Amino acid sequence: MLMTIRYQDGLRIEAVLLAAGRDRMRVAAGAERDTIELHKVDGCWFTEEGDEIEFEALIPLAGTDVSSFCAAVYPLKSVAGNGFMTA
DSSP, X not given: XXXXXXXXXXXXXXXXXXXXXXXXXXXXETTOSSOEEEXXXXXXXXXXXXXXXXXXXXXXXXXXXXXXXXXXXXXXXEOTTTOSEEO
């Protein structure tokens, strides 16, 4: 899976997903020599250095079912008082 990762300072990088679990991911980014490990804490994703990141785009490779993966990364949750579901 290809992805675009956005740091809180606005920096965007493109990466390739190498491995993923419910709370951890390992990605390879063209700008980095080593792979990047990402981990989830309280619904937010962070780098090894503690930088909070967001996934701007998750692009599956042809023929790959990623529906369960996307639900694990951004589970739907009900927001009290708003009357709609958010991702």
